[in-house]
Amino acid sequence: MSYSKANITKRKFDVVIVGAGGSGLRAALELSRAGLSVASLSKVFPTRSHTVAAQGGVSASLGNMSEDNWHYHFYDTIKGSDWLGDQDAIEFMCREAPNVVIELEHFGMPFDRNPDGTIYQRPFGGHTANYGEKPVQRACAAADRTGHAMLHTLYQQNVASKTNFFVEWMALDLIRNTQGDVVGVTALELETGDLYELHAKAVLLATGGAGRIFAASTNAFINTGDGLGMAARAGIPLQDMEFWQFHPTGVAGAGVLLTEGCRGEGAILLNSEGERFMERYAPTLKDLAPRDFVSRSMDQEIKEGRGCGPNKDYILMKLDHLGADTIRKRLPSVEEIGHNFANVDITKEPTPVVPTIHYQMGGIPTNINGQVVTWDGQQNRVVNGLYAVGECSCVSVHGANRLGTNSLLDLLVFGKSAGKHIVQFVNGFGDHAAVPADGSDRTLARLNQLDESKEGTYAQDIAGDIRAAMQQHAGVFRTQKGMDEGTVKINAIRERVGSVTLKDKSKVWNTARMEALEVxxxxxxxxxxxxxxxxxxxxxxxxxxxxxxxxxxxxxxxxGRNDKEWMKHTLWDSASNSLSYKPVNLKPLTVESVPPKVRTF
Structure with a gap:
C-alpha cells in the first residue's frame, strides 16, 4: 500500500527535537524544565546516540591542575581553527565552558577526581597556557568514557524532567510555510512504518555528523547526515563542508577510535625506525599538536616509507611505558579496544594506528542562539522556527579544524543556549502556525518512489559508491585533479539516487527502507x-x-593558506549545486581580535 495524505497522522508539540545525542538532550532538558511539550525523535535509543563514543574529555578552563583561563582557550580554539572560526562564537563558547561543565557536574556527571576532590583534567592536543608557550591540562575527563558518562547523565535528567522520547523514529523532511518559516517535520515510526506530520512552534535539528559518507570512519552507522539532508532539501545552504577532521589514531584496518586522551596521558607515536617523529614536526607540543597537524605528519611518514607493518601502511602508538595501573585507571576502554580490534595488549605492546575520518567542522549555519541562518549577501537572516546544535550545525567555533574536546563543549554550550532561546521564542509565539496543505508532498514522493519501484539500484550499492569516491578523492591530503574527479563522480552518483529500489516493501521494521532514505x-x-x-x-x-x-x-x-582570497566561509546550495561565500567574523564580543599568523607547534 502506497503512502497518501489520508494515512498521515498529525500531532502537535511546542518543540520537536530531531536527535537525542548530547546536544539534543541538553536542549531538551532546558525546554522540559520550562514546562514546554517536547517531542525528542531518535533513530536509536538515546543512550546509543553517537555522543556515547566520545572518549577523551570536555574542555573548560577550570585551572584545577595547571594555570589556565578562558583567554588561553579562546586563543587555542582560534589557532586550531586556522582562523576560519568566528571569534564572537568562540569567545562565547570558551567563556561559558566552566559554567556548563560545573553545571554538568551538579547534574551528576561522574568525572574523575583529583585528591582534593576537584575535577581531574588531562592535557590534550593544541591546548596551551600563555598563548602557545606550553601544554596545559584542560580536558575534564571520566576515564576514557567521557561521552558515555555525559550522555547517560543528560538522559537521566531528561527522564526526571519528563521529556517525551520517540525512540526508533526517523525524521524525513522539514515542513516550511509560504513565508519560509519552519512549522514541523515529517517522520516515520520504524516499528510500524506509519507516517506522521509533527507540527511544532520550533524545530531543533541535533542529528550529529555524517562521517558515513567515507569508507573508513570512526562514526557509527547511524551518522548519515540526516539533519543536513533535511536542511539542504528545504533550501538552506550548508556551510564549510570541505572541512573534515581525520583523527590521528583510528585502529588500522578497523577505524575504531583510540582517544586523543592516550596522548594526553603520555602515549607517543613511532615510525618504523622507532623514532618519535612528531618531535620533528611540532618541537613544542610534539604528539599533542592539533589533530590535522598530527594526521598530516603521520601520513607524511607513511608516504615517505617510514610506515610500520609488512605493507608499511600504519604508525605505532606506544602506551606500555605508562604502566598497566595507569592505563587501567585512565584508559580502560582503550585497553579493551586494543584487545578486540587490534589484537594487542596495550600494556605490553604498541597499537597500529592510521588517520581516520572523525568529525565534520561544517554543517547547517547558525548563530550563538542556535538559530539557523542564511546569508543574503550582506548579513545573516534567521530562518524562523528552525534551530540546529551539535555536530550537524556550524556556528563556526571549529573553523577549518576542531580542537580536541571542543565537540563535547560545543554541544553543552549551544544545546543550553538554543534551549534558552527557544523557551523565549515559544512563550511569545501564540497558537501553532498553519501548516501548508502540501507540507508532506516531498516526503510522500520519496516514500512512494521506493514503494512503486519495480527495478533499479539497491541503496547500499549507491552508498558504497559514495564512500569509495569520498575516501579516494577527499582524504588527508588532496590534489586539485583528484577533487575535480571526485566532483564528477559524486555528481554522476547523484543522478542514480532517484532510481533506488526496494525489494522488500513491507511496512513493519523495514530497515532497507530506512537505509534507502538515508542515501x-x-x-x-x-x-x-x-x-x-x-x-x-x-x-x-x-x-x-x-x-x-x-x-x-x-x-x-x-x-598554502591564502588569507587575502580565502578568509571566508563556503555556502553550498543543493538546488543549484552552486557555491557562495560569506566573511569570517574576526571580531570577538568583548576582547581584542586574534590576528592570523603562521600555525606552529
Missing amino acids: DNLIEVAQATMTSAAARKECRGAHTVYDYERPADDAECPL
Missing part, C-alpha cells in the same frame, strides 16, 4: 563536500591540497 542524506553531504573542496584553492586546517603548499616561512601564504 538521500548521504548524497547531499557528499556533494556539498566535494563541490566545496574543489573550489577552495588553498590549504587551511583539515583541507590540505598538494597543489597549494607553500614554505612554512612564507608569511603571505603560510603552508
